[in-house]
Amino acid sequence: MNSKRVAAMKAAMKKHHATSLVLSDPSSIFYLTGHWFSPGERFLALLIPLNKEPLLFLNELFPCPKSPGVTVKSFPDTVNGVALLAEEIDGPCIAVDKEWPAKFLLDLMDRKKEAQFILATPIADAVRRIKDAKEQDQMRVASHLNDQAMCALWGHIDGTQSEEEVTSFLHQTYKKLGTEGPSFTAIVAYGANGSDPHHETDESHVTSGDSIILDIGCKKDSYCSDMTRTVFYREVSPEARKVYEIVQEANRQGILAARVGNRFSDVDRAAREVIERAGYGPYFTHRTGHGIGIDVHEPGDVSQVNDQIIEEGMIFSVEPGIYLPGKFGVRIEDLVLITKDGNEVLNQVPKELTILCADPDPKEEGHS
Amino acid sequence: MNSKRVAAMKAAMKKHHATSLVLSDPSSIFYLTGHWFSPGERFLALLIPLNKEPLLFLNELFPCPKSPGVTVKSFPDTVNGVALLAEEIDGPCIAVDKEWPAKFLLDLMDRKKEAQFILATPIADAVRRIKDAKEQDQMRVASHLNDQAMCALWGHIDGTQSEEEVTSFLHQTYKKLGTEGPSFTAIVAYGANGSDPHHETDESHVTSGDSIILDIGCKKDSYCSDMTRTVFYREVSPEARKVYEIVQEANRQGILAARVGNRFSDVDRAAREVIERAGYGPYFTHRTGHGIGIDVHEPGDVSQVNDQIIEEGMIFSVEPGIYLPGKFGVRIEDLVLITKDGNEVLNQVPKELTILCADPDPKEEGHS
Numbered sequence: 130m131n132s133k134r135v136a137a138m139k140a141a142m143k144k145h146h147a148t149s150l151v152l153s154d155p156s157s158i159f160y161l162t163g164h165w166f167s168p169g170e171r172f173l174a175l176l177i178p179l180n181k182e183p184l185l186f187l188n189e190l191f192p193c194p195k196s197p198g199v200t201v202k203s204f205p206d207t208v209n210g211v212a213l214l215a216e217e218i219d220g221p222c223i224a225v226d227k228e229w230p231a232k233f234l235l236d237l238m239d240r241k242k243e244a245q246f247i248l249a250t251p252i253a254d255a256v257r258r259i260k261d262a263k264e265q266d267q268m269r270v271a272s273h274l275n276d277q278a279m280c281a282l283w284g285h286i287d288g289t290q291s292e293e294e295v296t297s298f299l300h301q302t303y304k305k306l307g308t309e310g311p312s313f314t315a316i317v318a319y320g321a322n323g324s325d326p327h328h329e330t331d332e333s334h335v336t337s338g339d340s341i342i343l344d345i346g347c348k349k350d351s352y353c354s355d356m357t358r359t360v361f362y363r364e365v366s367p368e369a370r371k372v373y374e375i376v377q378e379a380n381r382q383g384i385l386a387a388r389v390g391n392r393f394s395d396v397d398r399a400a401r402e403v404i405e406r407a408g409y410g411p412y413f414t415h416r417t418g419h420g421i422g423i424d425v426h427e428p429g430d431v432s433q434v435n436d437q438i439i440e441e442g443m444i445f446s447v448e449p450g451i452y453l454p455g456k457f458g459v460r461i462e463d464l465v466l467i468t469k470d471g472n473e474v475l476n477q478v479p480k481e482l483t484i485l486c487a488d489p490d491p492k493e494e495g496h497s
Numbered sequence: 498m499n500s501k502r503v504a505a506m507k508a509a510m511k512k513h514h515a516t517s518l519v520l521s522d523p524s525s526i527f528y529l530t531g532h533w534f535s536p537g538e539r540f541l542a543l544l545i546p547l548n549k550e551p552l553l554f555l556n557e558l559f560p561c562p563k564s565p566g567v568t569v570k571s572f573p574d575t576v577n578g579v580a581l582l583a584e585e586i587d588g589p590c591i592a593v594d595k596e597w598p599a600k601f602l603l604d605l606m607d608r609k610k611e612a613q614f615i616l617a618t619p620i621a622d623a624v625r626r627i628k629d630a631k632e633q634d635q636m637r638v639a640s641h642l643n644d645q646a647m648c649a650l651w652g653h654i655d656g657t658q659s660e661e662e663v664t665s666f667l668h669q670t671y672k673k674l675g676t677e678g679p680s681f682t683a684i685v686a687y688g689a690n691g692s693d694p695h696h697e698t699d700e701s702h703v704t705s706g707d708s709i710i711l712d713i714g715c716k717k718d719s720y721c722s723d724m725t726r727t728v729f730y731r732e733v734s735p736e737a738r739k740v741y742e743i744v745q746e747a748n749r750q751g752i753l754a755a756r757v758g759n760r761f762s763d764v765d766r767a768a769r770e771v772i773e774r775a776g777y778g779p780y781f782t783h784r785t786g787h788g789i790g791i792d793v794h795e796p797g798d799v800s801q802v803n804d805q806i807i808e809e810g811m812i813f814s815v816e817p818g819i820y821l822p823g824k825f826g827v828r829i830e831d832l833v834l835i836t837k838d839g840n841e842v843l844n845q846v847p848k849e850l851t852i853l854c855a856d857p858d859p860k861e862e863g864h865s
Contacts, residue, residue, distance in 0.1 A: 167695075170794055190783055192693065206784055207802045225599050232595035234602060235616050248603050325560065327535075415558055416574055426538055434575045 130183060130198045134161050134256065141252040142179050148220025150177040150249055151237075153229045156423040157253050158185070159351060164194050172210030172233060175199070176217055184217055186210050215240040224249040227428075254428040258420060259442040265466055267352040268422070268444055271308075272464055272475035275347050275354035278302045279478045282343055286485050288362060292317040292330040295343075303347045312353035312425045316344035323359070323458030326415055326450060337363040340373075340457040341485070346425060353425040355446055356476045357462035360483045372409065372451050372459050373482050379403040379449035380461040380480065383417055383431075387447060387465045387472045393435040400449040401433070409451045418446035421464060443467045444475070498551060498566045502529055502624065509620040510547050516588025518545040518617055519605075521597045524791040525621050526553070527719060532562050540578030540601060543567070544585055552585055554578050583608040592617040595796075622796040626788060627810040633834055635720040636790065636812055639676075640832055640843035643715050643722035646670045647846045650711055654853050656730060660685040660698040663711075671715045680721035680793045684712035691727070691826030694783055694818060705731040708741075708825040709853070714793060721793040723814055724844045725830035728851045740777065740819050741827050741850050747771040747817035748829040748848065751785055751799075755815060755833045755840045761803040768817040769801070777819045786814035789832060811835045812843070 383400030420429030448462030751768030788797030816830030
């Protein structure tokens with residue numbers, strides 16, 4: 130167990146009057162124990178009582194690390210883990226993981242009728258949101274590898290590959306770079322496909338003038354990267370260039386607003402205003418960003434409705450975009466780490482408008 | 498909307514005194530609407546009021562089908578979907594999906610303090626468990642394709658490939674066969690790796706005499722297959738042959754017990770007794786099987802503690818195994834569809850002991 134992190138959880142529990150904290154998310158359990166468990170649909174929980182030592186409830190089916198660093202209550206597949214958990218919980222206020230499935234929560238509520246149940250988000254997610262020095266380094270490493278993968282993609286794309294083939298190459302690249310693989314399903318979107326922000330990569334091929342959205346991320350030592358670049362194939366239309374430059378400026382303004390004391394909504398507003406002023410407001414259809422760390426999407430939405438204050442050590446994405454239905458899309462995304470007096474952008478891949486496979490020496494008409 | 502399936506849900510709601518059913522699982526929503534939605538961490542719900550028409554709550558971020566077949570209540574990313582849902586719910590008893598995350602459930606409970614909340618499992622999962630004629634056909638097709646993939650693996654493995662390389666070949670095969678890809682992370686486990694029932698495929702290579710566990714499944718038209726065969730590389734030790742034959746008999750007895758009127762626990766017992774009588778009881782460490790359909794693991798555990806009665810139209814796996822730590826493992830798995838007077842095994846790949854790359858004409862000692 131990481132005793133500093135457990136202490137931070139307990140401090141947050143006190144603040145929110147929770148007497149027990151039930152964590153079920155494998156990411157949170159990894160954050161505290163350093164071990165990954167993959168329970169699938171089965172029961173797994175780490176109980177943190179305010180005044181006792183943590184206890185891990187682990188189905189015997191799953192291998193238990195030799196030095197788990199925590200007392201393990203193991204149980205066979207035929208026993209209901211919720212019943213065991215209920216026996217160990219005392220105190221009136223139980224905080225539960227935001228993703229805990231109803232099948233376990235309703236069962237525990239039935240066994241603890243007198244208790245108050247609250248969401249663990251202001252405890253567990255709030256603690257995880259402030260990345261400590263070790264985590265900051267891990268996030269830098271993951272994004273550095275992602276930068277290398279993006280550059281490899283730019284070098285690889287020659288117009289012959291389908292979106293899916295580019296994705297295959299990306300997977301091979303992540304493997305060669307020694308990562309654990311993608312942190313999410315990569316988006317490779319050519320031309321009009323890119324006008325759907327959640328396009329599913331398919332067998333489309335690229336055409337001259339297409340934008341190419343590359344939204345990619347990898348995991349390294351359990352930490353996630355996530356970056357988007359939009360490039361163009363062979364040439365770029367005046368309209369696409371204009372849209373690109375607006376998104377580039379929105380990304381820049383969002384990043385400038387990402388500083389201690391501002392609100393998440395300020396970052397969203399800074400990026401969104403650039404796009405709205407240029408007349409493309411209705412085509413920026415999503416929030417500006419999201420928290421990231423062990424999970425690729427962590428709480429800390431960079432959105433109009435999140436008025437939480439930005440603090441030192443937070444890491445989130447700034448990813449404005451413009452999507453013109455049936456035509457093309459442009460999105461530019463970086464991760465920022467909030468520092469004492471500003472932020473550190475974790476991605477280094479250039480954001481100047483880039484054209485892949487451009488004719489190196491275009492013959493101008495009228496010249497020999 | 499599939500009106501027959503909605504009617505079945507409403508009948509089950511009545512039986513369990515539920516006035517509203519809140520489905521959030523994309524599989525259940527697909528089951529009723531025929532459309533897939535991938536909300537990620539965002540809110541998605543299909544509300545089925547007992548006496549009104551269903552209503553789908555869909556974030557505007559996600560594309561809405563042109564003919565969704567259901568009234569859609571769409572909302573922007575900045576609006577809390579739970580608040581919208583709460584406005585539409587009336588009646589005293591709300592059944593919620595077993596996987597619904599606590600972040601939504603606790604929020605809804607807070608807005609509906611007078612309501613009783615129950616788990617939707619006896620409603621939604623119970624209805625989905627009985628596969629209708631169309632689903633039975635879809636499950637046959639998925640398993641038939643999986644059979645072909647298994648045969649392709651047997652033909653492909655020549656002793657040079659790592660577990661991961663075999664998995665890559667499997668993925669290519671699934672693609673060629675026109676499936677949507679794997680229904681779960683395939684297990685390819687050589688020799689001692691197979692003694693962990695949940696081994697994660699790695700770069701291990703095979704050695705003469707190794708068992709090879711191949712636990713594979715694909716999705717076709719949104720329905721899952723899942724089958725395990727254990728074969729041997731070049732030769733088989735007397736101990737491994739003995740263990741194989743015990744597991745083969747356990748699989749046979751389990752399948753024989755899979756019939757209308759028996760309990761799930763009877764199937765588990767039938768398979769387990771074979772293994773226990775042979776003295777390997779402690780090495781069969783998991784349940785005998787699980788339900789399957791749109792999801793690869795559906796309710797309907799074939800385990801010692803599930804005394805539910807087996808009914809016509811159910812489909813589940815029968816997959817006993819023996820795992821000798823540090824030595825090898827053997828598992829044999831088929832899917833069975835419960836029929837009026839027995840069952841139909843959906844897999845056709847032979848279960849006789851199979852040795853890959855065996856010397857076709859072994860020279861016996863003492864002969865020239």
